[in-house]
Amino acid sequence: MYSSFTIARKYLHYYFTSLNSKGHGTHSPFVFDFITKVLNDKTVYPEYSAVESLRKRLLRDKTVINIEDFGAGSSVSKTNSRTIASVAKHAAKLPKPGQLLFRMVKKYQPKNILELGTSLGITTSYLSLAKPDATVTTIEGANAIAGVATKNFEDLGLKNIHLTEGNFDNSLPSVVSNLSSVDFVFIDGNHRQEPTERYFSEILPFLQNDSIVVFDDIRWSREMEAAWAHIKDHEKVRCTIDLFFLGIVLIKDEFREKQNFSVRF
Numbered sequence: 001m002y003s004s005f006t007i008a009r010k011y012l013h014y015y016f017t018s019l020n021s022k023g024h025g026t027h028s029p030f031v032f033d034f035i036t037k038v039l040n041d042k043t044v045y046p047e048y049s050a051v052e053s054l055r056k057r058l059l060r061d062k063t064v065i066n067i068e069d070f071g072a073g074s075s076v077s078k079t080n081s082r083t084i085a086s087v088a089k090h091a092a093k094l095p096k097p098g099q100l101l102f103r104m105v106k107k108y109q110p111k112n113i114l115e116l117g118t119s120l121g122i123t124t125s126y127l128s129l130a131k132p133d134a135t136v137t138t139i140e141g142a143n144a145i146a147g148v149a150t151k152n153f154e155d156l157g158l159k160n161i162h163l164t165e166g167n168f169d170n171s172l173p174s175v176v177s178n179l180s181s182v183d184f185v186f187i188d189g190n191h192r193q194e195p196t197e198r199y200f201s202e203i204l205p206f207l208q209n210d211s212i213v214v215f216d217d218i219r220w221s222r223e224m225e226a227a228w229a230h231i232k233d234h235e236k237v238r239c240t241i242d243l244f245f246l247g248i249v250l251i252k253d254e255f256r257e258k259q260n261f262s263v264r265f
């Protein structure tokens with residue numbers, strides 16, 4: 001994992017070299033529309049408050065759970081016992097990226113959504129609420145965390161989520177092959193190079209022309225930056241949008257030439 005100093009230095013570089021938030025400088029209608037109508041949509045959707053109330057409750061929850069460590073990503077605690085509050089503080093996506101994923105699903109209307117790394121279900125809830133008639137399939141390896149997430153989905157009355165418990169390494173191939181299509185993917189777990197690239201190649205055959213894949217933490221470490229660089233270079237990838245922490249991948253054939261954008265978020 002990079003130090004805060006390295007991340008800050010990289011962020012400054014990104015900030016001064018990325019497209020501004022008005023979309024000036026992009027010739028892609030899709031990307032311009034994404035920047036102006038999705039990225040910069042400042043509407044406070046009513047669904048946000050349901051998820052943020054859940055987050056507040058979890059941040060106060062001192063219940064101790066025993067969790068298995070699934071590789072890179074547990075940057076804060078190496079012990080197996082943590083409070084739910086600590087998991088909520090360190091693993092859950094912040095409101096800004098979670099709400100962007102909500103707006104992306106609302107705008108692009110994917111039928112089947114796949115998330116790798118449920119944790120307590122904060123982002124899963126955003127994905128679910130954005131399109132209640134979509135199917136949200138989410139995979140989590142840590143048994144106790146998956147149990148808390150399941151309870152959270154019940155409390156929010158979310159009926160379109162299927163949580164699979166298991167290691168992505170074993171469960172991803174069968175989970176994707178059981179989906180009729182894979183239209184929107186959020187990869188947010190096991191932040192190492194080889195697994196990240198492998199999960200992408202396992203999902204790739206199931207993607208449609210309009211599918212969207214979002215990677216989290218592309219600047220988390222040297223390994224994640226390397227994975228992101230390889231994914232950008234993949235021959236099937238037609239367009240990428242780098243939002244510094246989040247990386248968006250499109251395979252649409254309307255992008256005849258590969259285009260990589262870096263956009264301020």
Ligand SMILES: C[S@@+](CC[C@H](N)C(=O)[O-])C[C@H]1O[C@@H](n2cnc3c(N)ncnc32)[C@H](O)[C@@H]1O
Pocket residue numbers: 070071073091092093116117118119120121122123124139140141142145166167168169188189190191
């Ligand atoms: C960063 S958290 C996910 C946060 C969640 N998407 C959110 O925004 O609230 C990553 C989760 O992935 C799980 N995970 C990491 N590697 C895994 C693996 N190989 N198989 C299954 N789960 C894994 C961890 O247990 C952890 O709960």
